[in-house]
Amino acid sequence: MTEQRLDSKVPGSAPDAAKAKKRADEGGILETVKVIIQALLIALVVRTLLFQPFNIPSGSMIPTLLIGDYLFVSKYSYGYSRFSIPFAPNLFKGRILGSEPKRGDIAVFKLPRDGETDYIKRVIGLPGDKIQMVQGRLVINGQFVPRVPAAKVMTSDHYGKEIEVPTYTETLPNGVAHTIIELDGDSGYYDSTGVYEVPPGNYFMMGDNRDNSTDSRVPPEQGGVGFVPLDNFVGRAEVIFFSVRDGEPAWALWTWPWTVRWSRLFQPTR
Numbered sequence: 001m002t003e004q005r006l007d008s009k010v011p012g013s014a015p016d017a018a019k020a021k022k023r024a025d026e027g028g029i030l031e032t033v034k035v036i037i038q039a040l041l042i043a044l045v046v047r048t049l050l051f052q053p054f055n056i057p058s059g060s061m062i063p064t065l066l067i068g069d070y071l072f073v074s075k076y077s078y079g080y081s082r083f084s085i086p087f088a089p090n091l092f093k094g095r096i097l098g099s100e101p102k103r104g105d106i107a108v109f110k111l112p113r114d115g116e117t118d119y120i121k122r123v124i125g126l127p128g129d130k131i132q133m134v135q136g137r138l139v140i141n142g143q144f145v146p147r148v149p150a151a152k153v154m155t156s157d158h159y160g161k162e163i164e165v166p167t168y169t170e171t172l173p174n175g176v177a178h179t180i181i182e183l184d185g186d187s188g189y190y191d192s193t194g195v196y197e198v199p200p201g202n203y204f205m206m207g208d209n210r211d212n213s214t215d216s217r218v219p220p221e222q223g224g225v226g227f228v229p230l231d232n233f234v235g236r237a238e239v240i241f242f243s244v245r246d247g248e249p250a251w252a253l254w255t256w257p258w259t260v261r262w263s264r265l266f267q268p269t270r
Contacts, residue, residue: 079095
């Protein structure tokens with residue numbers, strides 16, 4: 001009679017079940033890691049090629065943008081330069097699929113004098129334009145830009161005090177109308193300037209809060225923006241997706257009923 005040898009590791013025994021569970025757990029962890037990596041890659045592609053979120057830390061674009069606004073910037077609007085990629089690696093020169101900014105666009109750009117700091121201003125001057133301020137009035141190529149008085153608004157002055165200030169609706173040569181405020185009336189420090197001639201491939205940027213904006217009116221050697229090369233543009237501001245009152249943390253969910261500016265949510269930036 002042939003003796004049949006019995007294997008002590010019977011299928012379905014406790015050791016096999018433990019190993020199967022371990023393999024299942026390891027497979028679950030690997031699958032989770034894979035999903036996380038895929039999500040990060042998708043987020044990177046979206047941030048690099050499509051939309052990037054920004055928040056507004058200063059009042060230079062009041063009343064159009066307020067401190068505490070969070071907005072999406074379209075990266076594809078002006079094509080892609082090295083500044084479109086996180087950390088701005090010097091992989092290529094110029095722009096890919098480039099498109100020129102239009103007068104009146106609200107655009108995010110890298111500060112030319114350091115290539116790192118994000119600024120947001122309105123495109124006022126195009127390459128070859130002559131820009132000047134004359135007693136608070138914007139002059140483009142020798143023509144005064146039309147403006148009409150609008151309702152006064154409450155805002156903070158240079159010292160943080162709440163004051164009522166005049167506003168105007170300004171209409172640029174291409175028909176883009178927007179609201180500006182004049183904290184110091186028409187006698188602010190940069191309300192009367194010489195003529196700025198915008199070099200080829202550069203743009204002249206200004207804030208809507210005319211007396212509280214360090215923009216292209218201020219040369220880089222004085223801590224300002226100066227002219228902005230096309231390559232420095234990051235994207236065009238499109239929509240406000242969130243907004244909290246100045247000084248309130250966005251992460252404090254329990255305060256949202258009182259601190260969120262609900263009327264500003266999903267408003268286009270124009």
